[in-house]
Amino acid sequence: MTSIRKRPSHTLTELEGAALAVIQALNACTPYQVRQNFLSSRSREWSGSAGAVYPAIRRLHAAGLLRAKETEDARHSVRFSLSATGRKAFEAWLKDAERACGSGLDPFRCRADWWDILPAVDRRVLLRALARKLQQRLEMLEDLEARPDTEERRGLSLEMELHKTRLRWLERVLAEP
């Protein structure tokens, strides 16, 4: 009897799902392009390190989710696109409400419960510093939004709203006793 698999074949990691999304969007692209897409993305969710991207794409290919087409150029690089299985797996990842609605690992929320244990003065200083940093990120995102060449407008506006929510929360805590 085989033991229960940790990750059943139909479940993708977040990075794998995102890689499929990029490949789907660019419709046949090289691992390098996927990596560049991750690197240029303003979200620092992943480093987009070669050591993550190339093996992930190899895994997806080995699992039959990707079809490879070798190009003619001298570097004989390989362009990948989604197979039928791959499209199905990607759709499942995209529609996975359970994972989408989990909170993930939010470093802000993770610390929020503990800031209270600081001495009052320290805490106020820290919360104000956090508010400044959030404000700063928000302005950065606003600049990004203003640029006409920015993709990912959906995620951008969502991220800005989330930052604003954190800011409001900070201000509410600061306004307390």
Add this chain to the structure above:
Amino acid sequence: MTSIRKRPSHTLTELEGAALAVIQALNACTPYQVRQNFLSSRSREWSGSAGAVYPAIRRLHAAGLLRAKETEDARHSVRFSLSATGRKAFEAWLKDAERACGSGLDPFRCRADWWDILPAVDRRVLLRALARKLQQRLEMLEDLEARPDTEERRGLSLEMELHKTRLRWLERVLAEP
């Protein structure tokens, strides 16, 4: 010459930081108590698996951040508390605005950019399903908040606000063309 260390001694993982927070809060506790605290936490950020907690505490101890005091009971279990170095490291973790204000790996935001590529009908069905799921989580959190024995009220209210923000974002997208 030694190569640059990936993780300099003064940087903690999120789990290590959270473990220090629990140990600090309980003021001298066993690894088991730390683990129970993670397990009982409503946040599913980590599994609180033994294979993560025990090694993490051993690491922190080996790094001199924790002091161990063996108890007298037959299980001769060990209670840990923060050393001076440990308090300093924990404070640094707690006050790390750079990490706190990053967005972490948010599975909702991660997918938000790609939902647009679905056919309009599919997308509306999905977004409504997501809204229901978020609503459901929100109600669960409200119940939790209503219970008098709930700790982590700060993080709880923040998490609820973040969920509400996601809900509003969904409704805004649904209200479009």
Add this chain to the structure above:
DNA sequence: GTGCCCATGTAATCTGTTACATGATTAG
């Protein structure tokens, strides 16, 4: 042709996961 960037990786390591193991304690 030499130096530099492009594109693709590999190696070592680190942290976390699941699944299993094991001795102590307590309920019956």
Add this chain to the structure above:
DNA sequence: CTAATCATGTAACAGATTACATGGGCAC
């Protein structure tokens, strides 16, 4: 006394990170 459960782990493995390697193409 025996069985469940408490408390503490270990083993095998997965997936990511950093740092390094390598070979092709192009600027000068």
